[in-house]
Amino acid sequence: MAITDTSSFVAERPSSVPARRRPLVLEPLHAAQTCATCSARATSVCNAIEDKDLDRLASTAVSIIVQPGHGFIEEGDTAEHFFNVTSGTVKLFKLLPDGRRQITGFAGIGHFLGLAVSTSYSFSAEAVDPVRICRFSRSKLRVLLDDFPAMEKRLLEVASNELVAAQEQMLLLGRKTARERLASFLMARAGMQTHCGAETKPALREPVSLPMTRGDIADYLGLTIETVSRTLTRLKAERLIDVPNTTDVMLLDPRGLQSLATGLD
Amino acid sequence: MAITDTSSFVAERPSSVPARRRPLVLEPLHAAQTCATCSARATSVCNAIEDKDLDRLASTAVSIIVQPGHGFIEEGDTAEHFFNVTSGTVKLFKLLPDGRRQITGFAGIGHFLGLAVSTSYSFSAEAVDPVRICRFSRSKLRVLLDDFPAMEKRLLEVASNELVAAQEQMLLLGRKTARERLASFLMARAGMQTHCGAETKPALREPVSLPMTRGDIADYLGLTIETVSRTLTRLKAERLIDVPNTTDVMLLDPRGLQSLATGLD
DNA sequence: TGTGCGCCTTGACGCAGATCAAGAGTGCAT
DNA sequence: ATGCACTCTTGATCTGCGTCAAGGCGCACA
Known part of the structure; x- marks a missing residue:
């Protein structure tokens, strides 16, 4: 019942070049x-x-x-x-x-x-x-x-x-545009939150949470930081989303985002 | 021992738009x-x-x-x-x-x-x-x-x-150039042939076989037909490969291709 | 309350690869 | 052998996104 195997750990360096040496050890x-x-x-x-x-x-x-x-x-x-x-x-x-x-x-x-x-x-x-x-x-x-x-x-x-999921991501990386990638990403995140999270409510007035950086999102979607940022501001300008802060996104028009994500439009 | 379950089949249409209605039935x-x-x-x-x-x-x-x-x-x-x-x-x-x-x-x-x-x-x-x-x-x-x-x-x-394999393909689709994608594809094919095929010989003077069309390769690598074709002719011009016919590729410089595939160069 | 450091946004410009277009094989059916 | 249908190659041009560059914002720490 008690936790065993408390063997020692080697501290891992953060992957971001030699920077950000937070608390440091596991x-x-x-x-x-x-x-x-x-x-x-x-x-x-x-x-x-x-x-x-x-x-x-x-x-x-x-x-x-x-x-x-x-x-x-x-x-x-x-x-x-x-x-x-x-x-x-x-x-x-x-x-x-x-x-x-x-x-x-x-x-x-x-x-x-x-x-x-x-x-x-x-x-x-x-x-x-x-x-x-x-x-x-x-x-x-x-x-x-x-x-x-x-x-x-x-x-x-x-x-x-x-x-x-991997096959879906291949479709995204191989064939979708930057807008479609972001829309897919946001919708997938939203779905994940409602299914796995504490939330099981139907309507999601809740924001989609993005704990990762723009750089992480870019590297996930096969884009650059700049393109991620520009695309988000464009989706915002088109009233599909709102971005109250860096880590939250409100899906103003889930339907529209969904059809964007699936390649319609 | 004998084969059972010989239930009937529905003929499937070829995915290439309403064309090529070969022998037709399974x-x-x-x-x-x-x-x-x-x-x-x-x-x-x-x-x-x-x-x-x-x-x-x-x-x-x-x-x-x-x-x-x-x-x-x-x-x-x-x-x-x-x-x-x-x-x-x-x-x-x-x-x-x-x-x-x-x-x-x-x-x-x-x-x-x-x-x-x-x-x-x-x-x-x-x-x-x-x-x-x-x-x-x-x-x-x-x-x-x-x-x-x-x-x-x-x-x-x-x-x-x-x-x-899917994660490797995501890396290819998200982050590799056209040349790197083709090199990766050819090396993967070559490896597949030596491992799974009848061949288990060390040196492969054997050509890499490409039974699929350029369009298929393009759709696998997230490129267009034209880019696949151009890239192959360029690799040929650089003496990395030879392309005796549409379905075969000789790997003239496997080392060079490998380092291209892994993103060196 | 500064000031330094990440992170994010925005603009100007460039380029790899897409798109458009025109042949050149190649194989099959007549 | 001729024509058609298809695939592949090659060239000219276009463009979405990358690259380069500058500045803003938020936060930790002095």
Whole structure:
């Protein structure tokens, strides 16, 4: 039940060039915490494990906090752990040698990371805002999976869903215009918030929250910072959205945004 | 052992606008054929099933031939089947309402299709050249999976690998130049041929085979036909490749292509 | 209450790749 | 062998987005 495996951590450098050296180190959490009370359980793969077996799951997990701008998965490193995001937002990305970056996804609460068959990670991961993650050793989880085939099934479901999302993103990156990309992004975020978030209300007068920077959005959508910024101001001028501040966007015309996102117009 | 489930088929229209109405219909194969002799077994998920259990697998499968330009999965249709490519090449794609197309992948021998949790397909599939596929009913396969957890594990492996490939493709679509995209494509094709094909030889004086059209390549790489063509002639002029004919490419300088593909230069 | 540092926005300009247009193979059917 | 249909190549021109540059805003820290 108690958290074990409190092995030491190496501090990761923020990916943004040698800058922003915030609090700096990952902090293993020793506080008493169980999978039973985990805020992410409802939406994560862990919901495949029944209550009575949760102790075994908890005994393989370590809870960790990562500060904004700090990475905890480095592409190419040997993959020794799986991760489960329990709060906050993580950006997943790949880099080219000259620094060009593609963010392949933003992982929020309940997201499972590290699903590679390979022995090394195929992407890097970095906290967007203060993030709490749950870490499993690969070898331990593999044993656990043999005992809980339901969890393996859940993992296949998760992987399949991510594959669908990845294909949608390929369509966006390969064939959509900048406006369509932004509209798609905003609508996807809105959908995510209503489905996974605390909110389950129908009408969303709630703003869409964008914890990541314009640079992150640009690298996710295959654009530049400037184009993201210009496109947002244009969507605002067209009364499709309002941008009260950098991190919030109100969807004034969801219908219009949706048809933009799907390539109509 | 014999093939069952020879239910009737609806002819699919080629996705290229109302043109090219070749032989037209899918042909269920009634010929005696077993999973044991399947040419794709070595590379497909089916290798998770032991010889003694192959009869059960075969009894849920139907072998089908699809002619070039004909589709057998339509995005949005209810997903009743899984497919396994046993020969030929299939293109997987998504469309925008105005006809813009993104090919999300080319599936060759051993590839497994239809891994969606959803009740409907999230992409369309169409034969590039004459294709032989093996069809499973979803419901039957699900039952079978419960009896063969090894196959479920293989599926998770496959899905994970595809996820890695999808992320690599996002990097390509979002951040690489036209030359880098073509170089990446050619190197990936070459690697695929040596790994999955009959060839296992070290040096590849063998040409890279491109069964798909320039239009398909363009829609896969997020470019236009013209840019694909121009870029290939430029790579040829730079002595990186030779293009003896439309469907073959010789890699004259694999090293150079590789560094181009990875963004060096 | 400054002032320094990220981050964001906005403008001017440039370019990679798209679009438009015109042939040049190539293969099949008659 | 002729014509048609299709794909591919090549050239000329256009343009959406990238690049370069300047300035504003908010926030942390002195």
